[in-house]
Amino acid sequence: MSLARPRLLYVTDLAYQARGRRYCDEDIFLTARLREDFDLALCHPRDAAALMGAFDGVVVRNSGPVLGHREAYEAFRERAIADGTRVYNPLSGKADTAGKQYLLDLSAAGYPVIPTVDRAEDLHRLPETDRYVVKPKLGADSVGLRIVSADDVRDLVDGEVLVQPCVDFAYEVSFYFVDDDVQYALYAPHPERRWQLEPYEPTAEDLAFARRFIDWNGIDHGIQRVDACRAPDGQLLLVELEDLNPYLSLDALSDKERDTFVTAMKASLHRFLAAERRRD
Structure with missing residues (x-):
């Protein structure tokens, strides 16, 4: 450099x-x-x-x-x-950077993830439901996502999509990290208006949930977003771990919160470049 x-x-x-x-x-x-x-x-x-x-x-x-x-x-x-x-973010990320295979792996390993399969013969592993979510393995931002009936889902499982039960969640919540530090959390209190985000005050249990996936991914430097939903039983379930190009919804923050995030991102980038320089 x-x-x-x-x-x-x-x-x-x-x-x-x-x-x-x-x-x-x-x-x-x-x-x-x-x-x-x-x-x-x-x-x-x-x-x-x-x-x-x-x-x-x-x-x-x-x-x-x-x-x-x-x-x-x-x-x-x-x-x-x-x-x-x-x-x-480093290309070593194990989540969306590498596709959505991680949802299958985490689900099979017993992590608190929305149950996920990608083969018709595995549909019996999902909870019984009238509706399923079908989404591309390389999708993002809901591109290609479909909600289909139990009668139609089997014909759509072709190895290129993931299938999950359609969960009637209370709300979606996202936790935003720079390196290992959570910066803020936002949620959509009205599921029918999922893009209208508001500040969310996470509990210690919420942060422990989110950090579990950050620790699993093992990225030393970068921006990650842990997306979760609050299931009917009150449990948080992972929806996605965005480590490729997570949208940050900075417009939902105050000026002070945006400044804090930018400061954290700059510091992370300086540390990242310095660490990489030492390896050269």
């Missing part, structure tokens, strides 16, 4: 259309603040592999679901691993 300010390539799709949210606003805000500490350029995920060699590190943020640019993402991963490129 040069002695000048670190150079970051910030990967985002500013034109990505997300239901109920403007991802580009979040990246415009974050890049404006990160420029206080780093020399920074933005690029589309399809251009990242060709450009990243000129930078000290790559920050992958709101780049959209991998389904939209699967070949470009695989090329980016292969080149970054081969060249030893510093990628934030």
Whole structure:
């Protein structure tokens, strides 16, 4: 790394259309603040592999679901691993960074996860229900998600999708981490308006639940979001562990909370680049 300010390539799709949210606003805000500490350029995920060699590190943020640019993402991963490129979040993540196989693995291991299968012959392992959630293994942001009847679900299980029971949860809640530290929590008190998030005050039990998955993933540096739902029995169940490009819903925070998050992210990036430099 040069002695000048670190150079970051910030990967985002500013034109990505997300239901109920403007991802580009979040990246415009974050890049404006990160420029206080780093020399920074933005690029589309399809251009990242060709450009990243000129930078000290790559920050992958709101780049959209991998389904939209699967070949470009695989090329980016292969080149970054081969060249030893510093990628934030690190590509060693075991959750959404590697697809959604982790939901099957965690479910089979007895973690508090919504029960999940990917084979028709395993449907009997799920709780009996009239409705199932079917979603692509490489999906995100509810892209491709369907709710189907018990009569129709078997015909849709083709190895490329996950199947879960449709849980009548009380609400969804997300815990946002930078490195190993929780920064804030948000929830959707009205399930029918899942994009309208409000501040959530987690209990010690809530934080222990979320941290269990952060510890399992084992990422030293990066941003992770633990998405959970409150089941009818009061238990939290993991919905997703977002470690690839989690949307942060910064617009739901106060100015002070946003400043606190940015400070934590900058410090994490400095530690990440310094740690990687020591390995060189």
